[in-house]
Amino acid sequence: MENAEDAERPAGVAVPSRDIRGFALHDGWLGSAEQAALVEDLRGVIAAAPLFSPMTPYGKPMSVRMTSAGSLGWVSDRRGYRYAPLHPEGTPWPPIPDRVLAVWRAVSGVARLPDCCLINFYGEGARMGMHQDRDEADFGWPVVSISLGDDALFRIGNLERGGRTESVWLRSGDVMVMGSAARLAYHGVDRVAFGTSTLLPKAGRINLTMRVAT
Numbered sequence: 001m002e003n004a005e006d007a008e009r010p011a012g013v014a015v016p017s018r019d020i021r022g023f024a025l026h027d028g029w030l031g032s033a034e035q036a037a038l039v040e041d042l043r044g045v046i047a048a049a050p051l052f053s054p055m056t057p058y059g060k061p062m063s064v065r066m067t068s069a070g071s072l073g074w075v076s077d078r079r080g081y082r083y084a085p086l087h088p089e090g091t092p093w094p095p096i097p098d099r100v101l102a103v104w105r106a107v108s109g110v111a112r113l114p115d116c117c118l119i120n121f122y123g124e125g126a127r128m129g130m131h132q133d134r135d136e137a138d139f140g141w142p143v144v145s146i147s148l149g150d151d152a153l154f155r156i157g158n159l160e161r162g163g164r165t166e167s168v169w170l171r172s173g174d175v176m177v178m179g180s181a182a183r184l185a186y187h188g189v190d191r192v193a194f195g196t197s198t199l200l201p202k203a204g205r206i207n208l209t210m211r212v213a214t
């Protein structure tokens with residue numbers, strides 16, 4: 001028997017294992033071989049579009065290093081946050097790997113494909129403060145997140161800054177969909193438990209977020 005929530009889910013879209021304030025978590029979505037293949041794909045992306053430390057508009061470099069794949073990439077500098085067609089070095093971003101797009105197709109529930117995959121690399125001590133993802137043109141599209149490597153303590157807040165928050169550990173292979181109620185919720189990464197995974201040769205964590213930016 002279908003429940004109301006399943007009735008709203010388009011046919012063929014995976015059912016999440018947990019729902020935390022609208023953040024739909026697919027625990028362990030990717031097996032270890034798929035994770036390793038994704039890391040190989042990302043090596044190619046990073047070779048073409050090297051990781052860089054974005055400067056916040058306040059003039060402080062972010063602790064997370066970033067790059068992107070897709071027709072647009074997310075950049076930040078003294079002018080602010082935005083999506084740009086070129087890497088800061090002046091080259092186009094490489095295409096989003098098919099294996100990454102396959103995750104979007106399986107969990108996003110929408111037919112349109114993302115035009116940006118932001119790649120975050122968390123080295124030792126890196127974190128991400130509470131923020132909303134709101135540089136996209138239309139918040140009707142979900143954001144799909146893939147975690148690879150070390151465990152991360154992900155904090156979920158509210159539609160306004162402040163208030164009661166809830167935290168969840170994201171582990172290598174977890175996939176999370178941030179849509180509808182969760183799309184504009186504040187969120188951040190308090191810390192990464194460095195060295196908890198052996199997926200990446202020098203430890204650390206990679207998080208991919210696929211977005212429809214335009």
Ligand SMILES: O=C(O)CCC(=O)C(=O)O
Nearest residue numbers: 118120133154189207209
């Ligand atoms: O690293 C994560 O799990 C979240 C990343 C994030 O929120 C972002 O890139 O906007």
Ligand SMILES: [Fe+2]
Nearest residue numbers: 131132133187
């Ligand atoms: Fe975010």
